Amino acid sequence: MGQETVSPPPTHVELVADLRALRRPGLAGLRSLSLPALRASTEVCGLSTGPDDLPAGVETLLRQATRRLGEHDTLGRAAARTFGLVPGYRGATAYDRRKAAAEVYRVSTETFRKRQEVQVFDQLAEAVLTLCREYRRRFADAAPAPGGSRPAAARSGRESTAPPFSYRTTVVDAPAEFVLHVSPVDLLRDVDVIVSSENVYLEMSKTFWPTFSGTLRRTCAVRNASGEIVDDVLARELSAWLRQNGRPGLPVRPGTVAPTSSGAMAQQGVRRIYHAAVAVPLLDREGYQVAPDDIARAVREAFALARAERGRFDPPLTSICFPLMGSGRGGVSVETSASWIGWAVHEELTRDPSWTVHLVVRDRATAEGITDLGPEE
Structure with a gap:
């Protein structure tokens, strides 16, 4: 070629x-x-x-x-x-x-x-x-160097900031196939459900933080003509969910998934945001702990919720997107998160293969770390 x-x-x-x-x-x-x-x-x-x-x-x-x-x-x-x-x-x-x-x-x-x-x-x-x-x-x-090798800049992941792209692949050791998006979450379109990993108090990141949770909160918020947030949709609906379930100010069980609308992301074809409580705050120092089996539990609960809600929409819900839960401040490696998500998704698709499952990562270096090969170029 x-x-x-x-x-x-x-x-x-x-x-x-x-x-x-x-x-x-x-x-x-x-x-x-x-x-x-x-x-x-x-x-x-x-x-x-x-x-x-x-x-x-x-x-x-x-x-x-x-x-x-x-x-x-x-x-x-x-x-x-x-x-x-x-x-x-x-x-x-x-x-x-x-x-x-x-x-x-x-x-x-x-x-x-x-x-x-x-x-x-x-x-x-x-x-x-x-x-x-x-x-x-x-x-x-x-670009390949003479002899076919990739230059040091490419090997070190400098190209990880390339424009968003997507491709079908399996991750780590799991057989389930994903549509893998190398993209900021705010650029996703036409995915019915996006899952966000949160702490067990279901408190989202601040809108100005560059985290997955913060980006979703900022992108889903409704703004006025001057660009100011007038409805912090996700935080408001999460607070309502906690009140309805008797947990305001209290932690929920790790792996619990709470649904909200998608706010302004509805214009991008996103219909629901599911908030997966997987990060447990550490008592003796700043940070969180995430157990891999809680990641798998969150995947199962997300699918159970999606199945329960799918018929309420026209057309029905058919796609769901996961981030690498726990791989940020939770301290879980991207490979471990991808493996537990992959196997949990495989179990769900074995029972019900009608879902299209997406995985979103922010950069190409992460994508190449959890797949055998990057997208064919």
């Missing part, structure tokens, strides 16, 4: 032109527009391979670019509203999106159109070009 190459990125001028063309139709019009510069950028960044996945690729690219501008910066917030990347604005009219973006700067829509919107297009195009350059650099680092 010939050596792979990465297409050159578009120019800044071409990207600005595409962003201007996209502003009026917004995300809802992605499939009807050609957008050659944005299409080329998704191909450079490995986010799309053809017309079928181009809309999702462009949306992911724009989300990554706006995060680079800053989720709490006026420029990033205005860019997100301009293109309908915030909850409640995906299908909004061009006028309403421009008005919401103008409110970030506290100016009129006309002033925003003439001044700040120009900067939004300019800087968002710069952010897209930066993503393209970073991917091309990672691709070069990961």
